[in-house]
């Protein structure tokens with residue numbers, strides 16, 4: 001296991017580490033430093049602070065440096081009690097393309113469900129599902145899944161492991177990366193294979209979203225990334241010949257360090273936007289608050305969901321769960337119509353998955369036009385009024 005190691009022989013009890021620790025994980029007992037493993041985040045500040053070199057961070061063995069030993073693309077299949085989180089199928093869709101490009105297998109890893117529950121994973125093109133059906137009641141899900149997955153990854157050595165950037169995935173993936181001594185790129189908006197090195201190219205917004213960074217992990221395996229729901233579309237796939245479910249035994253674990261006292265089911269914000277086939281989205285170019293009603297009316301007539309850029313949320317004209325972009329929702333509709341949105345990089349990060357974009361903007365040089373499939377240069381209020389007039393006249 002990874003952890004903080006304090007060599008008693010070297011500790012002089014000066015307390016420098018206790019004062020330096022940002023997570024209050026260190027204390028003095030009988031003149032020696034001791035660590036609270038549950039509080040320690042392995043940041044390493046104490047290692048640098050200790051004047052006698054008594055403290056070190058012990059990592060699990062780095063997961064091997066010969067990339068050719070590590071094959072296949074894996075997706076963590078997030079079981080939600082009654083089905084898989086939709087991001088699982090989105091990742092399998094993208095994972096299939098990555099696996100095909102590497103000429104490797106696509107596999108899913110699932111915990112806590114039955115073989116019958118795994119049918120959608122096979123239908124989405126997985127060559128194999130590694131299933132650990134047991135989820136002992138006394139264990140919290142993330143540590144248990146981390147234990148199962150680290151065992152599976154060591155045994156099967158996948159080259160790539162993908163997670164949904166859901167609250168669960170965001171908690172699980174870093175635990176696993178720390179255990180395996182590998183890297184993790186969070187919130188990717190694009191995943192590709194580098195033809196020459198065969199490395200996973202993991203693209204994500206960086207520096208406050210002002211540029212897109214492409215990150216590779218050449219020296220450690222597996223390459224791990226999280227992707228927010230809605231970034232990749234779910235593509236039609238079929239069952240592969242020979243696709244199989246491999247049932248695995250749960251690992252033997254020490255008694256849990258934590259106990260779950262209560263579970264609170266968080267409301268899935270923006271669920272409507274994420275799965276929407278048609279979205280009508282509005283930006284600052286709409287001018288005044290009352291014009292937002294026009295967008296809502298158009299959405300009603302088209303059977304669409306309403307999205308928006310961040311300034312409208314900041315102005316209080318629409319609630320946060322309508323916000324599309326880097327700090328909002330990522331969407332992947334068949335059709336997205338934008339009205340008065342300029343196309344800032346932080347907004348574009350959320351619409352990369354849209355199949356068809358029609359952008360309306362009065363400025364012919366608006367950046368949104370570079371991403372749009374159809375550009376309409378004009379006044380968005382006039383165009384909205386005209387569209388509503390036409391659709392209202394149309395018989396149902």
Ligand SMILES: Cc1cc2nc3c(=O)[nH]c(=O)nc-3n(C[C@H](O)[C@H](O)[C@H](O)COP(=O)(O)OP(=O)(O)OC[C@H]3O[C@@H](n4cnc5c(N)ncnc54)[C@H](O)[C@@H]3O)c2cc1C
Pocket residue numbers: 208209282283284285286287308309310311312323324325326327328329339340341342343344345346347350360361362363366378379380381
């Ligand atoms: C860390 C960070 C995260 C961010 N996250 C997000 C995010 O998740 N989502 C997001 O949207 N933004 C986000 N932003 C803000 C982002 O940078 C932009 O400021 C924002 O997207 C701009 O919104 P907009 O296009 O509506 O407004 P503007 O950039 O002001 O554009 C308005 C557009 O309307 C056009 N227009 C004006 N009048 C009319 C008219 N009558 N008819 C037609 N067009 C007209 C203009 O030509 C212009 O192109 C983030 C910023 C940062 C720094």
